[in-house]
């Protein structure tokens with residue numbers, strides 16, 4: 098090993114000792130199953146919340162579309178240059194119409210979206226108030242911002258209000274940044290409360306990341322804002338295609354002026370190759386069918402409440418109100434051991450450790466999909482070793 102690399106090796110050794118070493122897991126997919134090391138396990142770590150990615154019939158239907166064979170596998174350029182194929186505009190118009198808003202902007206991934214929007218929209222006169230538990234992509238966006246950021250205690254909107262009372266007058270614009278379903282606890286942000294804050298302080302803009310809620314929540318699968326009836330109140334309503342929507346990319350629903358501003362200023366849009374048209378067409382194909390997946394959403398809601406109730410009966414702390422259900426164990430080492438035990442029993446669950454979650458709250462994270470049935474949940478709760 099080169100001398101300059103020795104400190105990296107030492108750090109890896111330290112991670113290993115504390116049970117925090119990360120590796121890239123291997124595994125083949127087969128519907129709701131994942132096969133790893135010769136073992137068939139129920140996949141309880143997938144973000145394919147509606148089971149659409151595992152649905153071969155849907156895939157075949159798409160592959161047989163007449164225009165399918167002419168869709169390029171690369172856009173070969175940024176959207177600002179020659180990468181802005183018609184299919185992008187079609188998808189954005191569809192999104193804006195479904196949400197009943199002025200405009201939508203499609204981005205390469207949720208990571209591009211969240212690391213790009215705030216740096217584009219913030220200046221020295223901006224204050225960002227972000228929930229302590231927002232996704233790493235949002236944190237990275239905030240790090241690139243001019244201006245000030247305060248991270249408020251998870252879902253503590255009294256604290257937010259106190260900050261607004263003290264600080265709002267000093268700033269031209271304030272962003273309140275949250276997820277709608279939180280990735281690690283599966284709890285829901287009370288969007289109405291945020292909308293009330295916005296009504297009280299006209300300089301407040303709401304930024305809501307619905308990565309885990311699109312597809313899953315709302316009458317038509319548009320997310321928690323649809324369920325709460327406040328789509329029109331969220332200034333930056335963000336969704337991703339990579340999870341329930343079984344594709345890749347992301348989108349922000351916003352006013353036209355914001356979209357135009359982002360097209361001019363957002364570096365993670367301007368300086369990256371646009372998504373391949375074939376993927377954009379698949380996203381459109383899924384969006385067109387999204388309202389039809391209501392049964393899958395209802396089924397997912399049913400099996401999720403089954404699992405939450407079973408865990409709560411075992412006396413586990415249960416913050417979740419969704420299909421993302423943590424089993425909080427505390428130490429990293431314990432989470433790793435329990436995950437291994439689950440996998441031996443045929444349940445593919447992964448340990449989540451710091452820095453992804455706060456120190457002392459390592460956990461197993463069960464992420465349910467509509468591809469599972471209630472007998473799967475029954476087996477899971479019988480056998481989890483408690």
Ligand SMILES: *Cc1c(COP(=O)(O)O)cnc(C)c1O
Pocket residue numbers: 205206207208209211232234276280306308309337338339346347
């Ligand atoms: C997964 C996720 C992202 C990132 O989306 P990608 O499209 O996978 O880059 C952003 N925000 C949240 C809350 C997420 O869970």
